[in-house]
Amino acid sequence: MTPTAPAIAPGVVSPRRPVPREIARPEYVDREAPAPYAGPAVQDADIIERMRVAGRLAAQARDLVGAAVAPGVTTDELDRIGHEFLCDHGAYPSTLGYRGFPKSLCSSVNEVVCHGIPDSRVVEDGDIVNIDITAFLDGVHGDTNATFLAGDVDEETRLLVERTREALDRAIKAVRPGRRINVIGRVIESYAKRFDYGVVREFTGHGISTAFHSGLIVPHYDDPEHDDLIEVGMTFTIEPMLNLGTREVEMWDDGWTVVTADRRPSAQFEHTLVVTPTGAEVLTLP
Numbered sequence: 181m182t183p184t185a186p187a188i189a190p191g192v193v194s195p196r197r198p199v200p201r202e203i204a205r206p207e208y209v210d211r212e213a214p215a216p217y218a219g220p221a222v223q224d225a226d227i228i229e230r231m232r233v234a235g236r237l238a239a240q241a242r243d244l245v246g247a248a249v250a251p252g253v254t255t256d257e258l259d260r261i262g263h264e265f266l267c268d269h270g271a272y273p274s275t276l277g278y279r280g281f282p283k284s285l286c287s288s289v290n291e292v293v294c295h296g297i298p299d300s301r302v303v304e305d306g307d308i309v310n311i312d313i314t315a316f317l318d319g320v321h322g323d324t325n326a327t328f329l330a331g332d333v334d335e336e337t338r339l340l341v342e343r344t345r346e347a348l349d350r351a352i353k354a355v356r357p358g359r360r361i362n363v364i365g366r367v368i369e370s371y372a373k374r375f376d377y378g379v380v381r382e383f384t385g386h387g388i389s390t391a392f393h394s395g396l397i398v399p400h401y402d403d404p405e406h407d408d409l410i411e412v413g414m415t416f417t418i419e420p421m422l423n424l425g426t427r428e429v430e431m432w433d434d435g436w437t438v439v440t441a442d443r444r445p446s447a448q449f450e451h452t453l454v455v456t457p458t459g460a461e462v463l464t465l466p
Contacts, residue, residue: 187443188289191299194256197263206316209277217391222413228454235322235452235463238315241265242324249328251305255287259298262313274314274321274392286312293421293429293438293446305331310448321392323417324464325450337445344422344447347371355460357412366402368420378427385417412455419450
C-alpha cells in the first residue's frame with residue numbers, strides 16, 4: 181500500500197451464515213461473554229491430540245481462504261469460503277457469535293491490525309489481507325492466521341509481511357520448558373527493532389484448549405510482568421502484529437476493527453502450539 185492509498189472504510193456486513201444444527205457449538209455462542217476458564221495451563225495427552233486435529237483443520241481453512249485472496253474478491257466471499265470449509269468438516273467457526281462477532285473469520289486489510297469484520301469491500305491490487313480463522317472441533321479450538329498478498333504489493337509492505345512471518349518463527353524456536361513466557365516477546369521485539377517496526381502491545385497471544393482464550397497472556401514485546409514458567413504440555417498461541425510505522429492503534433466504532441494510528445500497513449501471523457520436552461510443536465500446520 182502506498183502512502184497515498186485511501187484508508188480502509190467499513191463496508192456492508194451480510195447476514196450471519198447458518199451452521200448445521202448437528203455441529204457442536206462452544207458454550208459462549210450468543211452469550212455476552214464466555215464462561216471463565218478454570219482449567220489448567222498444561223493439557224493432557226487427549227486434549228493435545230484433539231487440538232492437533234482442530235489445528236490441522238484450521239490451517240487447511242486458512243490456506244484455502246488465503247489462496248482465494250486476489251484483487252476483485254470481497255472479504256465477505258473469503259468468509260464464505262472459510263465458513264463452508266469448516267462446517268463441511270464438522271467444525272464450528274470459533275469467532276462466530278464470540279462476544280457478538282458476526283462472522284466466521286477475521287479479515288484485516290492493510291492498516292487493519294486485527295479483528296476486521298468481513299464485508300462487501302473488494303480486495304484491491306497491492307493490498308495485504310490477514311485471515312484469522314479458528315476451528316472448534318471435538319471440544320477444543322485450533323487458532324491460526326496468516327497475511328496474504330493481493331496482486332502487486334510494494335516492496336516495503338512485502339518485506340513487512342515476510343519479516344512478521346520470520347518473527348513468529350523465531351519466537352516459536354525460543355520456546356523451551358523452564359524458560360519464562362516473556363522470552364517470546366523479547367525475541368519478537370528485538371527482531372522488529374532492526375527494521376523500526378512498531379510492535380502492537382494491546383493484543384497478545386493467549387492460552388487455548390477447551391477455551392478459546394484462557395487466562396494465559398503471551399505478549400509480543402518484552403514484558404517482565406508476564407513471566408509465567410513455560411511447562412511441557414502448555415498450549416498457547418503466538419501471533420505477532422508488526423506495523424510499518426507507529427505501534428499505536430485505534431478502534432473503529434464497531435468495537436472490533438483495530439487500525440494503525442498512522443494508517444500504515446500492519447501484518448500478522450499466528451500459530452497454536454504445545455510445549456514439548458525439547459521446544460514446541462506447531463499444531464496449526466496443514
